[in-house]
Amino acid sequence: MKILVIGGGGREHALVWKLAQSPRVSTLYCAPGNAGISRLATCVPIPADDLAGLKKFAQENNIGLTVVGPEAPLALGIADEFRQAKLRIFGPTRNAAKIESSKAFAKDLMVRQHIPTAPAHTFESLGPALKYLESRPAPMVVKADGLAQGKGVVVAATHDDAKEAVVDMLERQTFGLAGKRVVIEECLQGEEITLMAFADGKTVVPMVAAQDHKRVGDADTGPNTGGMGAFAPSPIVTAGLRDRIVREILYPAIEGLSRVGSPFYGVLYAGLMVKDGEPFVLEFNARFGDPETQVVLPLLKTDLVNVLEAVIEHRLDQLQIEWTEQAAVCVALTSGGYPGAYRKGLPITGCNDDRFSEDVMMFHAGTAWKDNNLVTAGGRVLGATGLGPDLSTARSRAYEAAKAITFDGVHFRQDIAGRVGGPVS
Ligand SMILES: Nc1ncnc2c1ncn2[C@@H]1O[C@H](COP(=O)(O)OP(=O)(O)O)[C@@H](O)[C@H]1O
Numbered sequence: 001m002k003i004l005v006i007g008g009g010g011r012e013h014a015l016v017w018k019l020a021q022s023p024r025v026s027t028l029y030c031a032p033g034n035a036g037i038s039r040l041a042t043c044v045p046i047p048a049d050d051l052a053g054l055k056k057f058a059q060e061n062n063i064g065l066t067v068v069g070p071e072a073p074l075a076l077g078i079a080d081e082f083r084q085a086k087l088r089i090f091g092p093t094r095n096a097a098k099i100e101s102s103k104a105f106a107k108d109l110m111v112r113q114h115i116p117t118a119p120a121h122t123f124e125s126l127g128p129a130l131k132y133l134e135s136r137p138a139p140m141v142v143k144a145d146g147l148a149q150g151k152g153v154v155v156a157a158t159h160d161d162a163k164e165a166v167v168d169m170l171e172r173q174t175f176g177l178a179g180k181r182v183v184i185e186e187c188l189q190g191e192e193i194t195l196m197a198f199a200d201g202k203t204v205v206p207m208v209a210a211q212d213h214k215r216v217g218d219a220d221t222g223p224n225t226g227g228m229g230a231f232a233p234s235p236i237v238t239a240g241l242r243d244r245i246v247r248e249i250l251y252p253a254i255e256g257l258s259r260v261g262s263p264f265y266g267v268l269y270a271g272l273m274v275k276d277g278e279p280f281v282l283e284f285n286a287r288f289g290d291p292e293t294q295v296v297l298p299l300l301k302t303d304l305v306n307v308l309e310a311v312i313e314h315r316l317d318q319l320q321i322e323w324t325e326q327a328a329v330c331v332a333l334t335s336g337g338y339p340g341a342y343r344k345g346l347p348i349t350g351c352n353d354d355r356f357s358e359d360v361m362m363f364h365a366g367t368a369w370k371d372n373n374l375v376t377a378g379g380r381v382l383g384a385t386g387l388g389p390d391l392s393t394a395r396s397r398a399y400e401a402a403k404a405i406t407f408d409g410v411h412f413r414q415d416i417a418g419r420v421g422g423p424v425s
C-alpha cells in the first residue's frame with residue numbers, strides 16, 4: 001500500500017519511521033517532510049494546508065491511506081474532502097476536530113457530558129469578560145478560542161495580567177479570528193499528563209500515557225514552547241487512573257461528538273491535570289501530539305497500518321493493540337533564541353544516523369538539506385529519543401545522543417524526565 005503522511009515535524013518523522021517498519025507499506029510519501037524523513041520517504045513539496053494540492057497528489061499517485069499529522073488541515077476539513085473523493089484518510093472531520101479547534105466548543109461538550117474540567121465561561125465582548133474576571137480570584141487562565149499555535153493560553157497570576165490577555169484577544173485582536181472569543185477558566189494545580197487514544201467513533205483504545213515539558217528552560221522556567229521533550233510511560237498514570245480517564249473522559253467525549261452528529265475517527269489527545277489522583281481536562285487535541293508521539297510510537301508493537309485501518313473501518317474493538325514494557329525519553333534540540341527569533345540554515349554535525357544504536361532514534365523536526373549538508377530549518381530541530389528498560393536508562397541514551405549533536409547556538413533542557421529519572425550524569 002502507498003501511504004502519504006502530511007506534515008513535516010518530529011511527530012511526522014516518528015509516524016514515517018513507524019510506518020516504514022510495516023511489511024504492508026510499499027511506498028511512503030511525506031508532504032512536505034524534512035531532511036530526516038527524506039531518508040525513509042519521498043518528500044513532496046506540498047504544504048500541509050494545501051488541501052487541493054494534497055488531494056490531487058493522493059489521486060494521481062494512487063495513495064491507499066493518508067495520515068494527517070498537524071491540526072491545521074483537519075480544522076480546514078481535509079478529512080471531509082478526502083472522504084468525499086473516496087480517498088482513505090486517517091483523521092477526524094472538520095466538525096469532530098472542533099474539539100481542538102474551538103476551546104469554547106470543547107468546554108460546552110465537557111459540561112454536557114459531565115467530563116471533569118476547570119469551571120469556565122466564554123465571552124465575545126470585552127465589557128462582560130472584564131467584569132467576570134474582576135469577580136474571580138487570581139490566578140486564572142485566559143484562552144483564545146481558536147487555533148493559536150500553542151500561544152493562545154495565558155496563565156495569569158494577577159487580575160492585571162488576565163485583563164491584559166483579554167484586551168489582547170478581544171480588542172487588539174492579536175490572534176485574529178482565533179481570539180474573537182475567549183474562555184476564562186479556573187486555574188488548576190497538579191501534574192500535567194497526556195493520554196492519547198485511538199478512536200473509531202464508538203471504541204476508544206488508549207496509548208501509553210506520556211508527559212511533556214513545555215517551558216524552554218530547566219526547572220520549567222522561561223516562555224512556553226511547542227515542547228522541549230517528553231517521556232513515556234508517565235509514572236503518575238497507574239492502570240487504574242488510565243482506565244478511569246478512558247471511562248470518565250474519553251468515552252464521554254466521543255459519545256458527545258457522536259450525539260451531535262460528528263463521530264470522531266482518529267487520535268483523541270487528552271491534556272490532563274492530575275490533582276490528588278483526580279484527572280481534569282485542560283484541553284483536547286484531535287491528532288497525535290508532538291513531542292509525545294516521539295516517545296509513544298516507539299513503544300507500539302502492533303503494526304501501525306493495522307491500527308490506522310481498524311480506526312477508519314470502525315473495527316477497533318476487534319484489534320488487539322500491543323505495547324512493549326519499555327520506556328522512552330525524547331530531548332528536543334532547539335535553535336538558539338527559540339521560541340523567539342532564531343537563525344536558520346546552520347550546519348548540523350554529528351547527526352549521521354549510523355552513529356546511533358537501535359535504542360536511539362534521532363527524529364528530525366526543523367531540518368533541511370543544503371548542498372547535501374544537513375542544516376537547521378526551524379525552532380525545534382531534532383528530537384533525540386532513547387529507549388530502554390526503564391526511564392532512567394532511556395534518559396541516559398537520549399542525552400548521550402543529544403550531546404553528540406552540534407550546531408551553532410544549540411539548546412536543550414538538562415532535566416527532561418528529570419524528576420523520575422534522577423540527575424543527568
Ligand atoms: N485551567 C488551567 N489551569 C492551569 N493551567 C492550565 C489550565 N489550562 C491550561 N493550562 C496550562 O496552559 C497550557 C496550555 O493550555 P492548553 O489548554 O493545553 O492550550 P494549547 O495547548 O492550545 O496552548 C497547558 O499545557 C497548561 O500548562
Ligand SMILES: [Mg+2]
Pocket residue numbers: 271283
Ligand atoms: Mg496544550
